[in-house]
Amino acid sequence: MPVPAPPPVQPSLPAAAAHPGAPAHGRGTGTGGGRLPGPPSLLPPAPTALQAPGSTPAAEVAPQVPEMPHRPEIPHSPEILKRILRGPSGLGTAGLYFARQEEPSAPAEPAAGRPVPGLYHHPVPEPDPVRVEEVGRRIKAWAVDEVELFPPDWEDQFDGFSLGRYMVACHPDAPTVDHLMIATRLMAAENALDDVYCEDHGGSPVGLGGRLLLAHTALDPLHTTTEYQPDWAASLQADAPRRAYRSAMQYFVQEASPSQADRYRHDMARLHLGYLAEAAWAETDHVPEVWEYLSMRQFNNFRPCPTITDTVGGYELPADIHAQPAMQRVIALAGNATTIVNDLYSYTKELASPGRHLNLPVVIAEREGCSVRDAYLKAVEVHNDLMRAFEAEAAELAAGCPAPDVLRFLRGVAVWVDGNHYWHRTNTYRYTLPDFW
Ligand SMILES: CC(C)=CCC/C(C)=C(\C)COP(=O)(O)OP(=O)(O)O
Numbered sequence: 001m002p003v004p005a006p007p008p009v010q011p012s013l014p015a016a017a018a019h020p021g022a023p024a025h026g027r028g029t030g031t032g033g034g035r036l037p038g039p040p041s042l043l044p045p046a047p048t049a050l051q052a053p054g055s056t057p058a059a060e061v062a063p064q065v066p067e068m069p070h071r072p073e074i075p076h077s078p079e080i081l082k083r084i085l086r087g088p089s090g091l092g093t094a095g096l097y098f099a100r101q102e103e104p105s106a107p108a109e110p111a112a113g114r115p116v117p118g119l120y121h122h123p124v125p126e127p128d129p130v131r132v133e134e135v136g137r138r139i140k141a142w143a144v145d146e147v148e149l150f151p152p153d154w155e156d157q158f159d160g161f162s163l164g165r166y167m168v169a170c171h172p173d174a175p176t177v178d179h180l181m182i183a184t185r186l187m188a189a190e191n192a193l194d195d196v197y198c199e200d201h202g203g204s205p206v207g208l209g210g211r212l213l214l215a216h217t218a219l220d221p222l223h224t225t226t227e228y229q230p231d232w233a234a235s236l237q238a239d240a241p242r243r244a245y246r247s248a249m250q251y252f253v254q255e256a257s258p259s260q261a262d263r264y265r266h267d268m269a270r271l272h273l274g275y276l277a278e279a280a281w282a283e284t285d286h287v288p289e290v291w292e293y294l295s296m297r298q299f300n301n302f303r304p305c306p307t308i309t310d311t312v313g314g315y316e317l318p319a320d321i322h323a324q325p326a327m328q329r330v331i332a333l334a335g336n337a338t339t340i341v342n343d344l345y346s347y348t349k350e351l352a353s354p355g356r357h358l359n360l361p362v363v364i365a366e367r368e369g370c371s372v373r374d375a376y377l378k379a380v381e382v383h384n385d386l387m388r389a390f391e392a393e394a395a396e397l398a399a400g401c402p403a404p405d406v407l408r409f410l411r412g413v414a415v416w417v418d419g420n421h422y423w424h425r426t427n428t429y430r431y432t433l434p435d436f437w
């Protein structure tokens with residue numbers, strides 16, 4: 001089941017990226033990586049709000065890549081692809097990949113949980129337990145003291161979600177715990193909204209559009225007259241999802257450049273559109289065709305999480321590189337693979353929830369008339385094809401545009417994919433595998 005490439009609609013990224021030395025503005029590492037020569041920017045580079053104590057700027061630790069006058073051959077060797085996507089390895093190479101961390105890590109106990117049999121994935125090192133603990137402590141304090149995210153009787157579920165382990169596994173190159181907290185608050189807020197508005201904790205498809213739109217204004221503010229502004233501002237305190245969105249976004253924009261913030265808003269608008277399609281089908285008890293389900297799930301998707309990897313890493317992928325179709329395809333494939341991982345690990349949880357909960361195995365079984373076991377195994381193959389397509393396209397992009405920021409971003413997305421799988425596998429509080437093997 002290969003994942004076909006879409007027909008080309010714009011010049012490909014390598015053409016635009018043929019000037020790796022051209023200046024980039026914003027808070028990037030200054031490595032450019034694809035900005036076409038043009039008039040100098042009127043905006044000075046934004047200051048970086050967070051910096052690891054004693055850390056070296058990413059531009060200095062990133063691999064030095066010679067200028068590429070011609071598009072190189074796409075590397076076919078698995079080892080070369082691995083090096084591009086996962087970073088160099090071996091004695092003395094650690095500093096080429098990850099920004100320096102504040103704390104030396106202590107060895108971690110291997111976590112519980114088994115992978116879905118046959119699932120193509122990459123195991124990750126156990127996340128640094130010191131960071132896991134600290135992020136867990138800080139996110140609970142934020143949830144309880146700053147935004148009143150959950151009532152006391154949901155505390156076990158909040159703890160069982162293991163946000164610290166999730167975000168430390170997904171962002172091993174975050175220079176500081178403060179950087180990790182940017183991602184962790186957003187992750188907490190995104191899940192709170194999904195639970196409270198859409199799913200397990202009182203959510204409903206009825207009236208979802210209005211709720212989502214008003215919550216979206218916590219990310220993308222209302223600009224209106226002085227008469228109506230105070231009512232809108234007060235509304236952002238009205239429920240936990242809005243309090244959480246607003247606060248998490250305030251922290252995020254302190255570190256993100258304007259275009260990184262806008263990228264995030266766009267990804268969140270996509271997410272909300274996906275929630276709406278899912279809700280519309282739930283209201284009419286409609287089971288979409290498999291491709292229709294995959295379209296919905298491309299929007300109702302983890303995408304807003306891996307695409308902030310550069311902000312969390314303390315650098316910026318230039319907006320014009322991010323917007324290139326080849327980069328957009330890589331991001332979409334990665335997001336889709338991570339989200340189908342959720343469908344597989346959350347399958348039994350969703351089967352046990354009231355009503356029909358759509359996920360890929362359920363839709364395949366219904367639409368393709370096969371047993372639930374065969375449908376589940378086919379969904380594993382769909383995931384594996386998406387993963388392989390993501391890796392092939394990321395490697396092609398890396399080979400065609402080997403600027404340090406591009407390579408680091410692609411690695412950041414790849415390690416997010418792996419960390420996301422790790423979290424699903426090890427979250428035995430939340431997920432249990434079906435008995436199909
Ligand atoms: C963190 C984030 C952007 C989440 C957005 C959408 C979302 C909650 C998922 C992709 C996870 O899927 P699902 O809603 O099925 O989650 P659970 O299976 O309930 O863990």
Ligand SMILES: [Mg+2]
Pocket residue numbers: 342343346347350359
């Ligand atoms: Mg799920």
